[in-house]
Amino acid sequence: MYWEGITMKYELKTELSHKEYEQFTKKADVLSFMQEYQWANVKDGWKHFHCGLYRDQELVATALVLLRNLPLGVKLMYIPRGMLIDYEDKELLQVLTKHLKELAKKEHAYVLKIDPNFCYREYSIKEVEKNETVEIPKNYSENYQKKHQNLLDCGFRFKGYTKTIQETLQPRYHMYIPLINSENEFLTEQEVKTSFKKRIRSYIGNYHEKRGVRYFHTTDPKYLDMFMEVINQTEKRQNIHLRNKEYFQKMMKEYQGESYLFFGMLNLETYLSFLKENQGKEEEIREVEALLKQGKTEIPLSTAFVLIPENEGLRTSEYLYAGNHLLFTKLNVSVGLVYEICKFSLKKKCSYCNLGGIDGTFDDHLTPFKSRFNAIVFEFAGEYDLIIQNIRYHLYEFGMPILKKIYRFLRRKK
Numbered sequence: 001m002y003w004e005g006i007t008m009k010y011e012l013k014t015e016l017s018h019k020e021y022e023q024f025t026k027k028a029d030v031l032s033f034m035q036e037y038q039w040a041n042v043k044d045g046w047k048h049f050h051c052g053l054y055r056d057q058e059l060v061a062t063a064l065v066l067l068r069n070l071p072l073g074v075k076l077m078y079i080p081r082g083m084l085i086d087y088e089d090k091e092l093l094q095v096l097t098k099h100l101k102e103l104a105k106k107e108h109a110y111v112l113k114i115d116p117n118f119c120y121r122e123y124s125i126k127e128v129e130k131n132e133t134v135e136i137p138k139n140y141s142e143n144y145q146k147k148h149q150n151l152l153d154c155g156f157r158f159k160g161y162t163k164t165i166q167e168t169l170q171p172r173y174h175m176y177i178p179l180i181n182s183e184n185e186f187l188t189e190q191e192v193k194t195s196f197k198k199r200i201r202s203y204i205g206n207y208h209e210k211r212g213v214r215y216f217h218t219t220d221p222k223y224l225d226m227f228m229e230v231i232n233q234t235e236k237r238q239n240i241h242l243r244n245k246e247y248f249q250k251m252m253k254e255y256q257g258e259s260y261l262f263f264g265m266l267n268l269e270t271y272l273s274f275l276k277e278n279q280g281k282e283e284e285i286r287e288v289e290a291l292l293k294q295g296k297t298e299i300p301l302s303t304a305f306v307l308i309p310e311n312e313g314l315r316t317s318e319y320l321y322a323g324n325h326l327l328f329t330k331l332n333v334s335v336g337l338v339y340e341i342c343k344f345s346l347k348k349k350c351s352y353c354n355l356g357g358i359d360g361t362f363d364d365h366l367t368p369f370k371s372r373f374n375a376i377v378f379e380f381a382g383e384y385d386l387i388i389q390n391i392r393y394h395l396y397e398f399g400m401p402i403l404k405k406i407y408r409f410l411r412r413k414k
Helices: 017-024 090-106 125-131 144-153 191-193 206-210 221-238 245-254 268-277 282-293 333-347 366-375 388-414
Strands: 010-013 047-053 058-070 074-079 111-114 117-125 175-179 214-216 258-265 296-305 316-324 352-358 376-380 384-387
Touching: 010 090, 017 047, 017 058, 047 090, 058 090, 074 090, 074 384, 090 111, 090 117, 090 144, 090 333, 090 384, 111 388, 117 125, 125 376, 175 191, 191 333, 191 366, 206 214, 214 333, 221 245, 221 258, 221 296, 221 316, 245 258, 245 296, 258 268, 258 333, 268 282, 296 333, 333 352, 333 366, 352 366, 384 388
Parallel strands: 074 111, 316 352
Antiparallel strands: 010 047, 047 058, 058 074, 111 384, 117 376, 175 352, 175 376, 214 258, 258 296, 296 316
């Protein structure tokens, strides 16, 4: 390929070694855990390619490409959180797109889907709740329009500014707690606490200590049983299914050194003393005494599974899964746990703590809790499709949803 009079030789390799792939991703300005080498090992049922684009023998872009068989003999190719590339470099993006399109054709995929790791816009939840203008750090949405247009010029079809979690493979809206100020300087622990809504600050620190609450984190998989105990209670309360123990075992193995279990524990003897000294409710005193009679001295009230990719650029801690015990919910231990995660994230030089996805309607069950921390809303760019098989694409993307609606309607009629 010729570029400004200089002969540039490009080559796409589809089986990069772990070392080669990781050396590139660790230098990324922004890195999602789904762009890391080991994510492929977590994704059961997907074929994978660790792709790298070389320009004159220098690695200049990577992509973790996943391939899955769908019903009716259709194959989906997907790059979670998109390629690790400079999306503002149109020439480079065009070359990589051309090579990935050839790979998709070779594997008989009907489409190549990406959801790149940059934002359409960033704003404070206060702007949604009170229409207040708040000065916030903006790192993910820089030069959005140029990146977006370059993808369109490379042949990608934009799926639109979707609102709900169900409309896309990954949530388009996320809530992030900023751990830096508008000048990109790290906050102090006190400044992070002060940034939270006033009504939850009182639950942090002395309030919990007096009641026998302590926090800790670990990288030891032996604590997964305790973690799952709380997760299962959350599943029962919300009538949902998250992940099984085997999944988290795999995550901790693959992301060793980057994955953490956080716990908020309640010392029952301390809490019982507090209740008796402060005229606590008799019902609650009986609950604590019953647990002590069972031989329990401490129980987990809140837990979280956190990932922190160790890249050299802008770091983000990922609050991926969380659960709360059915007992003693009024203690709001989950609030203190988020603060502990933020403190740990600061020590790991993270600029943000990602609380995870929400609906863009802001009326889902996740938003009320996450908005307590005066988080920033990150509205990601969304999904882009590179159509490989035009007829199959339109039949599957537009026909299947209609068939599913008809099927659900007929089932209700029975």
